[in-house]
Amino acid sequence: MVREVEGYKSAEHTKMYGLTRDVERGVRMALDEGNGRRLYRLIRPLHSADFADLVERYSGQERRLLVTVVGKYFDPDILAELDHAVREEVLTYLSEEVLIRAVSALPSDDVVEVIGELDADRQQRLLQVIPEADRVLVEEALAYDDDSAGRLMQRETVTVPLNWTVAQTLDFLFNDTDLPDEFYDIFVLDQAGRPSGQLSLSRLLRTERPVLVSDIMSTRFHRVLVHMDQEDVAMLFRQYGLVSAPVVDENNRLVGMITVDDVVDVIDEEAEEDLMHLGGVGEDDLHGGLLDTTRSRFSWLVVNLVTAMIAAGVIGIFETAIEKIVALAVLMPIVSSMGGNAGTQTLTVAVRALAMRELTATNASKFIVKETMVGSFNGIAFAFIAGTVSWIWFGDLQIAAILASAMVINLVVAGVFGTMIPIGLAHYRLDPAVASTVFLTTVTDVIGFLTFLGLATYFLM
Amino acid sequence: MVREVEGYKSAEHTKMYGLTRDVERGVRMALDEGNGRRLYRLIRPLHSADFADLVERYSGQERRLLVTVVGKYFDPDILAELDHAVREEVLTYLSEEVLIRAVSALPSDDVVEVIGELDADRQQRLLQVIPEADRVLVEEALAYDDDSAGRLMQRETVTVPLNWTVAQTLDFLFNDTDLPDEFYDIFVLDQAGRPSGQLSLSRLLRTERPVLVSDIMSTRFHRVLVHMDQEDVAMLFRQYGLVSAPVVDENNRLVGMITVDDVVDVIDEEAEEDLMHLGGVGEDDLHGGLLDTTRSRFSWLVVNLVTAMIAAGVIGIFETAIEKIVALAVLMPIVSSMGGNAGTQTLTVAVRALAMRELTATNASKFIVKETMVGSFNGIAFAFIAGTVSWIWFGDLQIAAILASAMVINLVVAGVFGTMIPIGLAHYRLDPAVASTVFLTTVTDVIGFLTFLGLATYFLM
Incomplete structure (x- = not known):
């Protein structure tokens, strides 16, 4: 199940990039000493992409110092390399003079990206000082939607x-x-x-x-x-x-x-979006401030709390059964957890396949059938395993049989909903990565508790 | 939270690709009729990448028919475009003659990929009929590791x-x-x-x-x-x-x-790997057969079952408390679920940042501190919310206070372990995406049940 991650900390890695451990250590020391001269000497030879990485790894005063020390020698390309959230901050550290130079040096797609992130005031001032021809181009580009080809393209062609x-x-x-x-x-x-x-x-x-x-x-x-x-x-x-x-x-x-090269960035962004959304976080999470991150995570967790409350409500219906047979309380999370995980497996495959356009109207029904079959097969397998373990544990064959039945039902449900939810969201042109997980775990929790506790109440009470 | 997925079913999408809905519909009908002539007429004008997509959307007999109908006009580029698992199957449908033509027409990186997937027997036969110079190059390339630059590169340079x-x-x-x-x-x-x-x-x-x-x-x-x-x-x-x-x-x-263009494929593959591993599935899942998929999902679910059993074992310790206060059984999944979700948020950000080399030894401690703080802040927020709701629900201030305390503890734990687990795995050069989720949910489940039920036993019994 585990595999080596080559490159992490490897010798090859450090050799390939300008930002070696030695440079990083030197920068750390220069920052601690507040030694601008030394800092400048270390930073100067770096490729703009490596310097951008360095800036991203620091924050607050240190980040500001890094940027200002480079001062008027600031390479405009760095702006193009920086992460969106970090660039917004770095732009506030740069003088108008450096900004004007950047605008005339960068290709038009990068200029548009940079100017699009300035506040309205600075945007206006900067647009007034750049050459007429450039200004028209930039204003035209800014009129296109944020994630459109118009924003991504450069105007310079041959x-x-x-x-x-x-x-x-x-x-x-x-x-x-x-x-x-x-x-x-x-x-x-x-x-x-x-x-x-x-x-x-x-x-x-x-x-x-x-x-x-x-x-x-x-x-x-x-x-x-x-x-x-x-x-x-x-x-x-x-x-x-x-x-x-x-x-x-x-x-x-x-x-x-x-x-x-612009497209590579988009591919990275889109992959990151899907991954982050499935994990319940926004794209700018890593570089966001403490409070921004807390707030954006909070809203996702609120949704999850509602889900958990609904599941708890289902358990609440069966209080009497649990009071009499406490083994039910011990075993019930197994059913919901297995359902949630099996569903997440299906969901993940569906979300990726939808994003890569490998899952379409042509093969959707085939996919749903396959996933339901996988759910049934594994449901039967785990019914057997979990049933046997619980029988040994509590010595009660009836409870074991009920656990087994609930397991089969919940794993089939997980297969069906793990496919239907993302496909349904995509059908209504909603991002399957964003909302699928919540819907799915609500379903598998509710069905898991409902079948297990319901069957127990029906047969044992 | 939701955003339009442009392109899915959109007019633009169908216009941009050779594989339009009309073509798909036509192919479907031709396959149903077994009309090879019509099929050929529809398939002929397709770009090799589009034809490859078409082949991937079908399976079994239909896939075979698609490939054989194109017969000796089979465009070797199609092989380069096919998904790994599908290509293995398609190769078995092709005659030696077509294969030899493919080997001489394709650039060396694609040849190596194709030959690498043949069984030893066919590999040998094919290597014997291709020109001496090509054979040496292919044999050299096959000697490199599967995921190395040597496999990815083409030998032709200027x-x-x-x-x-x-x-x-x-x-x-x-x-x-x-x-x-x-x-x-x-x-x-x-x-x-x-x-x-x-x-x-x-x-x-x-x-x-x-x-x-x-x-x-x-x-x-x-x-x-x-x-x-x-x-x-x-x-x-x-x-x-x-x-x-x-x-x-x-x-x-x-x-x-x-x-x-080769690198774009790698970027897609790596992003897919991380996403799939976090979701508990293998990379070849979508194109895998029913039994292969069932088996690979099974092994992941076994790990999850063990985790769930451990969590159930923890609940088992507190049977007496649950028997007396059944509200505990109702509320306990809320604590574990919130911990699991908050931890997954942190984990997702960490896994992506590690993969993109944005999380390194330099900023690891900063990241851990930030995530712990986020966990504390949201822990306090949700302690308040969940505490209030449960107080209203069960009218018991003591239980509400215990739920609140357990919530804070579990969300802080989620923040700490959500960062430490992937960073730790990467430090030992293990893939953080593969094993992190299991470790994390084990921790948040166990700590969630342990604190909530433990505090309840201590204060209420």
Whole structure:
């Protein structure tokens, strides 16, 4: 059941990253001494992603010191690497001057992310000092929904007209000074600015100069609609192994491009969301403050308290039986616990399969049948095991038989509801990860107590 | 708490993918009619990734029919797209002839994956018929560990010597016929075959022809060691936003390259693993057969049964108290359930943070303190709420006070163990996702029942 986690504390790990244990130790000491000079010397050579990690690991005054010590040498890329909640804080430590420099240095998708997190006041001031052209782009992007392709994309693209040759394209790429730093594909546009094809650089390099780009471009490429949800964008990149994709508006005109590095972040975010929601926590939990975390956990636990109260209410119905046969009180949590766990197994598989679009209308019924069968088989197995143990324990065959029956029923119920709840939520376009667990455990607790105590009351009283 | 799941059943979704509802419906009908001609007509235009999805959604005879109908037109790329468990099955449906064609058409990383899944007999037969050069490469790759960079990488790379100019490099790229289909970076090698730098195609295209590649290559690039775990590779790509990276052996000589599309698959796999393990299921669960799934779920539920029995044993100690005050039996699951849920919240955050390397030795103690505080705050809040409700319910202030005290204790315990268990497991290089939940719920159940029933016995009996 257990497996080595390679990398954690491993030598390889420390060698691969700029943020080694030695650097971390040095930073710790420099912070304790308040030695800004030493701190600066340690931080300077770090990659922006590593420095961002360092900033995330500290908080409060220490975090502030880390940021201010780098001062005007602050690398704008760091902002793009920081976790959302941490970036909001770091932005308050930066001078207007550094912010303006960041806005002109970063690609437009990062600029939009940064500016979107400033308060309205600072946002306005910053928008006034950046160049007119940039401002229009940023304002346009801010108008798109938070999790849309429009927010994810960068406006900088490399495009050529349909009637160009390879030679013209190569000359253009060589001479134009306004191209993005990194790009992998060229988009070929028709006269109306609509992408007609996509051409990878490796393909371009391997074609003779007089050939028309329209003859070598791929026409079976994948467009991203600007209003598309980022989750769908990730699905598209994953499904077709894309490295970059053009983003188009409702008139099919090119408005930007999305590259795979942005998509990797989305994939991480979405996976984190599902995991966190199933565990009953929000996404920003790790980097949230003490009170924010307490509050967000609280609301989830309130729901759970209501669930637990309902289950307790069910037990309350059978007070008389428990008073007479105290063994019932001892054994009843076994039934509910096994149901809850078997249901969670099913639920987890369903939530992941829904997220990865592997569970669809086509195979939903097959999945439900399979899970119900698994529930029945394991229900019978555990009825036997738990029945035998309880028989030995309390020496009462009747109680053992009742426990066994309740076990079968609850594990079948767990299989059925473990599939139906997430599929039902997804059908009504609700996130299956958020609410499934509560619904499920309510069902398995209630059914668990109800069948076990109910059968006991019926047969033994 | 609930949020729309965009894409599920949405119009956008169906438009973006080749596998539309109409195609699915058509396939369903063709399968029911056993109409191979019609099936073939529907399947032919599908992208290999979409066809792979289709194959995954069916099973048994229908799956076999889907694969055999495509017959000798079977696109080898489909094999690369299929889920591991499904691929094993599909491989048994394919003729030797199709397999040989697949091996020569696929990039070496996919070939290794496919061949690695054949039984020893077929593996040998296939290795004998493929070209000598390919065979050596495949055999070498098969010698690497299953989840290592060596398995993930492709052997095909684009390399140039240090002393070449941009012009020489461009000519080479144009003329060499043996280059990979898609590449984004060129690796610049010294005389011993060790990478000295990495050069992106976009950079190459924008530099004047007489310039030496050594003058424009990036020397701060990231090497992947061939024995590195794929999880570490994913971390590296994610951390530094890489699109491709050279893979080197222990002598720092180039042996292959890894591209971001392979890494996206790894990221998905790792996220799935954590989610599944926390939910008590294995990774291959969705595509596993009925009996395999039942068996793998069974072993997890056995562990849970033992846990539940231990908790029941604790209740058993207090039989006398329960017999006298039956309200204890009604209220006791509330304490254990709240502890279990609060602990799961903490645990989930810890497991994710460990996987993303955001929780390290540097900030572990800070994290533990924060979680303990959150546990205390929410413990006090829920002590008050649950205490009041139970006071109203049973009209007994003493029982209410005991419930409140047990609640505080169990929620603090949940915070402490919810952090310590995963951190402890990771410290001993065990996967925190696999075993944490069992340990945690054992603790919160036992402590929950012990404090509540123990305090009741002490004060009320």
